[in-house]
Amino acid sequence: MRQKVRQQLPKQRIKNFNEVSQGLSEEQAIAEAKRCLQCKQPKCIDGCPIGIDIPAFISFILQGRRREALWKIKEKNNLPAICGRVCPQEDQCEKLCLLNKKNVPINIGALERYAADCELDKSSVVSPRLAGECLMRKSEVRDSKVAIAGSGPAGLTTAADLAKIGYSVLLFESLHIAGGVLSYGIPEFRLPKVIVHKELEYIESLGVRLDTDVLIGRTLTLSDLFAQGVQAIFLAVGAGLPQFLAIPGENLGCVYSANEFLTRINLMKAYRFPEYATPINIGSRVAVIGGGNVAFDCARVAIRLGRQTQLVYRRTEKEMPARREEIENAKSEGLPFRLLTQPIKILSDKDGFVCGLECIKMELGAPDDSGRRRPVPVQNSNFVLDVDTVIVAVGQKPNPLLAKVTPNLKINPNGTIWVDENLMTSISGVFAGGDIITGADTVISAMGAGKKAAVEIDRYVRKLL
Amino acid sequence: MFKITNKERLAKDITKIVVEAPLIAKKAKAGQFVVVINDDKGERIPLTMADWDRQRGIITLILQDVGFTTHKLAAREIGNCIAHILGPLGHATEIKKLGQVICIGGGVGIAEILPVAGAFKQAGNDVVSIIGARNKELLILEEEMRAVCNELYITTDDGSYGRKGFVTELLKEILDGKTDKRANRQTHLIYAVGPIVMMRAVSDLTRPFRIKTIVSLNTIMVDATGMCGSCRCSVGDQAKFACVDGPDFDGHLVNFQELGKRVNQFKAQEQIIRDTL
Numbered sequence: 001m002r003q004k005v006r007q008q009l010p011k012q013r014i015k016n017f018n019e020v021s022q023g024l025s026e027e028q029a030i031a032e033a034k035r036c037l038q039c040k041q042p043k044c045i046d047g048c049p050i051g052i053d054i055p056a057f058i059s060f061i062l063q064g065r066r067r068e069a070l071w072k073i074k075e076k077n078n079l080p081a082i083c084g085r086v087c088p089q090e091d092q093c094e095k096l097c098l099l100n101k102k103n104v105p106i107n108i109g110a111l112e113r114y115a116a117d118c119e120l121d122k123s124s125v126v127s128p129r130l131a132g133e134c135l136m137r138k139s140e141v142r143d144s145k146v147a148i149a150g151s152g153p154a155g156l157t158t159a160a161d162l163a164k165i166g167y168s169v170l171l172f173e174s175l176h177i178a179g180g181v182l183s184y185g186i187p188e189f190r191l192p193k194v195i196v197h198k199e200l201e202y203i204e205s206l207g208v209r210l211d212t213d214v215l216i217g218r219t220l221t222l223s224d225l226f227a228q229g230v231q232a233i234f235l236a237v238g239a240g241l242p243q244f245l246a247i248p249g250e251n252l253g254c255v256y257s258a259n260e261f262l263t264r265i266n267l268m269k270a271y272r273f274p275e276y277a278t279p280i281n282i283g284s285r286v287a288v289i290g291g292g293n294v295a296f297d298c299a300r301v302a303i304r305l306g307r308q309t310q311l312v313y314r315r316t317e318k319e320m321p322a323r324r325e326e327i328e329n330a331k332s333e334g335l336p337f338r339l340l341t342q343p344i345k346i347l348s349d350k351d352g353f354v355c356g357l358e359c360i361k362m363e364l365g366a367p368d369d370s371g372r373r374r375p376v377p378v379q380n381s382n383f384v385l386d387v388d389t390v391i392v393a394v395g396q397k398p399n400p401l402l403a404k405v406t407p408n409l410k411i412n413p414n415g416t417i418w419v420d421e422n423l424m425t426s427i428s429g430v431f432a433g434g435d436i437i438t439g440a441d442t443v444i445s446a447m448g449a450g451k452k453a454a455v456e457i458d459r460y461v462r463k464l465l
Numbered sequence: 466m467f468k469i470t471n472k473e474r475l476a477k478d479i480t481k482i483v484v485e486a487p488l489i490a491k492k493a494k495a496g497q498f499v500v501v502i503n504d505d506k507g508e509r510i511p512l513t514m515a516d517w518d519r520q521r522g523i524i525t526l527i528l529q530d531v532g533f534t535t536h537k538l539a540a541r542e543i544g545n546c547i548a549h550i551l552g553p554l555g556h557a558t559e560i561k562k563l564g565q566v567i568c569i570g571g572g573v574g575i576a577e578i579l580p581v582a583g584a585f586k587q588a589g590n591d592v593v594s595i596i597g598a599r600n601k602e603l604l605i606l607e608e609e610m611r612a613v614c615n616e617l618y619i620t621t622d623d624g625s626y627g628r629k630g631f632v633t634e635l636l637k638e639i640l641d642g643k644t645d646k647r648a649n650r651q652t653h654l655i656y657a658v659g660p661i662v663m664m665r666a667v668s669d670l671t672r673p674f675r676i677k678t679i680v681s682l683n684t685i686m687v688d689a690t691g692m693c694g695s696c697r698c699s700v701g702d703q704a705k706f707a708c709v710d711g712p713d714f715d716g717h718l719v720n721f722q723e724l725g726k727r728v729n730q731f732k733a734q735e736q737i738i739r740d741t742l
């Protein structure tokens with residue numbers, strides 16, 4: 001039997017921002033680890049974008065050696081407590097697990113989290129073996145400086161990997177708190193900020209120098225960094241540009257982009273206003289537009305703030321890109337879905353605030369580029385949803401700011417930064433990775449890019465020595 | 466941490482603070498702003514840099530006490546530290562040698578036009594400025610403005626100092642060629658910062674004269690790096706983010722009515738937190 005993680009009950013959790021999932025108990029973890037077939041040629045590893053030795057860490061758990069399990073994971077993954085919580089395992093490792101043929105894959109995500117959480121109330125350390133390796137390699141690159149722009153999962157991963165092999169790493173973040181989407185986007189009840197904080201502490205303990213309140217391109221330019229003796233730069237500035245629907249009424253009061261809504265709540269703690277000074281103005285009936293992780297996060301925040309909330313999505317549940325677990329969690333929290341529904345206009349009251357959302361019904365037509373069936377409008381099916389707050393969660397695009405102020409940085413037509421196969425941009429010594437080169441993606445793929453960037457940067461700098 | 470090295474009350478409710486921020490000072494340009502977070506529970510608010518000194522690594526902020534955060538900031542003392550300052554943000558004002566430039570500042574907006582007027586002057590323009598306030602006590606930076614302008618006009622709503630009336634009335638006289646010194650002189654650019662109603666009135670006035678009019682929009686902001694869209698505004702038929710696309714925009718294209726409504730979005734919450742002071 002696949003072990004189910006313990007959860008806060010829906011009735012209770014919709015009234016607080018505490019973490020929904022409570023993880024596996026020790027007995028559960030061992031029972032789950034016992035189910036692992038320890039395949040000779042494990043498929044799960046192929047499904048992991050950063051190639052964690054999954055059967056090896058599971059076998060440590062089985063032997064009750066939780067810390068060693070964690071060290072095993074940390075050989076590849078600098079942020080295990082985070083990945084265990086937010087990775088879409090069902091599309092990655094667990095999808096390729098042999099037991100998935102019978103629909104009962106090993107709960108790899110929960111086991112990763114179980115291993116990682118053993119350090120939650122202690123200081124994080126690298127394994128003795130890794131520490132030894134790092135020391136050996138330290139000498140050659142000790143005087144080499146690398147700068148990183150952006151402290152999301154991509155930037156953090158590169159920073160940690162380069163620091164481990166001895167580089168002096170300067171990590172810059174424009175916001176006042178590091179972590180990227182992990183801090184400003186994903187809510188507390190899915191990823192507690194103490195965990196992000198903990199992982200940041202670990203990365204600083206490796207010697208990485210973190211500077212917040214620095215907007216690369218404005219506070220310091222790439223040329224400034226090179227002039228300060230930096231030998232390579234990694235751009236990991238993410239896909240933070242919110243998309244809107246371009247429908248009438250989008251600039252009314254109480255219409256938020258998902259990013260504004262989540263930033264006010266998560267980063268600025270508006271849910272604790274006025275103890276925290278940042279306000280948020282939400283009516284009593286909220287519509288969230290979209291079907292991805294971001295939309296679900298917004299909707300579940302609104303529910304926790306006691307608002308009557310519904311999700312408006314133009315396709316069907318099957319096409320929703322959100323993590324399966326979160327869709328199920330949201331359902332049990334009572335979130336209604338308005339499927340095959342496309343908003344076309346936001347209605348205004350006399351003061352310029354939302355007083356309704358006009359929508360049109362959709363039906364599924366032929367498949368589009370993404371392979372999902374394209375929704376097409378049903379003529380004369382307009383109707384108005386009685387809502388007073390609208391949150392638009394229809395995607396984010398690459399952050400354009402750095403590109404705009406950096407001459408010679410080549411940008412692709414879709415706004416991503418152009419890179420070659422070694423993640424080098426059009427400027428020599430400047431690398432890029434994560435959502436800024438792929439568009440909005442996942443934590444683990446950003447980390448994958450971060451790992452690759454660390455290898456490429458190391459190779460590049462050694463050539464200069 | 467950003468240490469306050471100097472502080473001065475310029476008028477009732479208007480305070481100048483000078484802060485150590487060497488990296489920002491090094492890059493500052495006229496028309497740019499910073500985001501300030503007073504303390505760890507504070508909100509992010511945008512403030513224009515009124516002045517800076519690259520050598521000494523300091524920037525000057527001039528703020529009007531209109532609510533919770535500006536009040537808290539104005540109450541900080543010399544030697545205190547401000548938790549966070551990010552900048553410089555936004556595009557710098559486009560400074561070129563054009564001929565005659567008229568800079569108009571209303572209320573605390575005078576602090577925002579000061580560096581811009583100075584930069585236009587330095588670029589070789591003939592700079593005329595009109596500054597206005599509700600009354601004499603509220604008028605700031607007269608001397609500083611005089612030092613960077615070829616001519617300076619002053620208005621107060623109640624006539625307690627300078628000309629009685631609004632800045633727009635004086636502007637109209639200049640554009641109509643009624644002030645003797647300015648007769649038959651062409652104006653090449655107008656730069657206006659102040660309350661929304663003022664910027665709107667200036668833009669409406671200059672439209673028939675077809676004089677390019679730039680305004681600096683005080684939208685509500687959060688990150689101020691282009692990530693949230695809180696600062697969105699309509700300019701012509703385009704949606705713009707004031708923090709990264711602005712804050713300067715063509716006043717003839719700005720939808721001021723929408724802007725006026727958007728800055729009132731949090732009125733109720735602002736009152737709640739002000740009551741905690």
Ligand SMILES: Cc1cc2nc3c(=O)[nH]c(=O)nc-3n(C[C@H](O)[C@H](O)[C@H](O)COP(=O)(O)OP(=O)(O)OC[C@H]3O[C@@H](n4cnc5c(N)ncnc54)[C@H](O)[C@@H]3O)c2cc1C
Pocket residue numbers: 086087088149150151152153154155172173174175178179180181182185186214215216217236237238239240262293294297323399401402433434435436440441442443444446
């Ligand atoms: C609400 C939400 C929920 C999500 N849920 C999941 C999930 O459950 N599972 C999952 O796998 N993925 C999820 N994702 C996607 C995932 O978070 C991203 O793919 C990932 O964070 C991308 O990492 P990154 O390092 O490329 O960029 P980001 O995490 O976006 O970090 C970029 C950082 O760079 C900073 N920055 C930008 N410009 C500059 C500059 N010029 N100078 C300095 N700093 C700069 C930004 O402030 C930001 O902190 C979610 C995303 C959102 C928004």
Ligand SMILES: Cc1cc2nc3c(=O)[nH]c(=O)nc-3n(C[C@H](O)[C@H](O)[C@H](O)COP(=O)(O)OP(=O)(O)OC[C@H]3O[C@@H](n4cnc5c(N)ncnc54)[C@H](O)[C@@H]3O)c2cc1C
Pocket residue numbers: 498510511512513514527528529530531532533534535536573576577682683684685686712728729730735736739
């Ligand atoms: C680019 C930019 C530059 C600015 N430069 C300066 C400056 O140099 N000096 C200065 O005193 N102010 C400046 N402002 C305005 C300043 O940011 C606001 O006055 C401040 O955020 C108010 O915060 P509060 O908590 O004190 O007041 P709140 O209680 O939040 O607001 C009080 C009143 O001010 C209005 N308000 C709130 N936020 C803003 C805002 N961002 N812009 C305009 N009105 C607002 C509200 O509608 C309300 O009526 C600037 C704004 C922008 C966008």
Ligand code: FES
Pocket residue numbers: 685686687688689690691692693694695696697706707708709
């Ligand atoms: S303030 Fe967030 S995008 Fe402009």
